[in-house]
Amino acid sequence: MRHPLAEYLRECGYSAVQVSNTDEARKLLADCHRPLAIDLVLADVNAPGGESALALATWIRASHSGVQVILEGTVEDAAERAHELCENGRALSKPYDHQLPLDRIRRLRAARDQAERDGSV
Amino acid sequence: MDASRNLECVSSKTGTSVPVVLILPIATLCGNPPIRQIVENLEVIGTIGWATVPELNPEPLGAHVLFVEDEVLIRTPIAQTLRDAGFAVIEAANADEAWSYLEAGGPVDLVFSDIQMPGSMDGVEFARKVREKYARIVIALSSGKGAFLPTDSQHPFVSKPYRAADVVALVISLLQQR
Numbered sequence: 001m002r003h004p005l006a007e008y009l010r011e012c013g014y015s016a017v018q019v020s021n022t023d024e025a026r027k028l029l030a031d032c033h034r035p036l037a038i039d040l041v042l043a044d045v046n047a048p049g050g051e052s053a054l055a056l057a058t059w060i061r062a063s064h065s066g067v068q069v070i071l072e073g074t075v076e077d078a079a080e081r082a083h084e085l086c087e088n089g090r091a092l093s094k095p096y097d098h099q100l101p102l103d104r105i106r107r108l109r110a111a112r113d114q115a116e117r118d119g120s121v
Numbered sequence: 122m123d124a125s126r127n128l129e130c131v132s133s134k135t136g137t138s139v140p141v142v143l144i145l146p147i148a149t150l151c152g153n154p155p156i157r158q159i160v161e162n163l164e165v166i167g168t169i170g171w172a173t174v175p176e177l178n179p180e181p182l183g184a185h186v187l188f189v190e191d192e193v194l195i196r197t198p199i200a201q202t203l204r205d206a207g208f209a210v211i212e213a214a215n216a217d218e219a220w221s222y223l224e225a226g227g228p229v230d231l232v233f234s235d236i237q238m239p240g241s242m243d244g245v246e247f248a249r250k251v252r253e254k255y256a257r258i259v260i261a262l263s264s265g266k267g268a269f270l271p272t273d274s275q276h277p278f279v280s281k282p283y284r285a286a287d288v289v290a291l292v293i294s295l296l297q298q299r
Contacts, residue, residue: 003227010204015201019193019214020193024214028193
């Protein structure tokens with residue numbers, strides 16, 4: 001699920017880094033050898049990992065004051081938030097078709113619904 | 122600007138003694154009969170070197186690379202370098218995630234996978250499943266921990282540590298050979 005979201009954000013001009021769980025997120029943010037300039041962390045409250053997304057968010061807010069953290073409850077919420085980011089955000093070097101993100105969100109929702117029906121979430 | 126029109130203007134100016142220097146990408150010359158005809162009619166007084174032009178083989182760029190690596194500190198910068206090189210990169214932290222993506226119908230042209238990863242299968246087993254069901258996908262494997270690679274493995278293998286630039290070069294060359 002996070003892959004289409006990341007692709008969507010990249011297409012509208014953001015540089016998106018995707019991780020599988022809170023452990024990976026913590027590793028990337030704590031890496032001093034190759035610090036990543038992260039402006040925003042978009043996380044599912046139910047993200048897997050050794051620590052909860054909430055605990056991760058707390059740590060980020062305490063130790064990385066420049067980083068905004070947004071916690072979303074569902075992938076649909078995350079998709080909506082990504083849509084807002086794209087609507088309000090980047091200066092794009094090429095024309096941006098606003099219909100594309102709406103299509104992407106619809107497809108995300110459809111894929112999510114299908115996955116739930118298949119029981120393969 | 123239409124290169125072939127410019128060349129016609131040059132060649133019709135008979136009697137002129139001003140040498141014309143023509144710099145064309147090789148692809149334009151080889152693939153374009155009108156330009157080739159015109160150039161053959163000109164007196165070629167010499168050629169000035171040849172440069173490697175990456176865009177001669179544009180097809181590999183824009184291809185979808187499924188990059189499977191459980192160590193996020195390796196995966197993230199390599200994926201970014203591949204994207205900067207023009208590839209669409211799908212990242213997976215293990216073979217199960219990668220397999221789910223393929224089964225969900227995600228487009229993939231090349232799989233670049235680590236061998237030792239957590240989950241129900243390692244990279245070698247994952248490669249076997251991909252070969253079986255998605256035969257057109259090109260596969261390359263990597264490892265750094267002395268992993269056992271079957272001697273009959275037909276896949277290109279890169280040992281760790283590897284440089285991002287080497288991964289990009291490998292991906293481009295494997296896709297060009299396809």
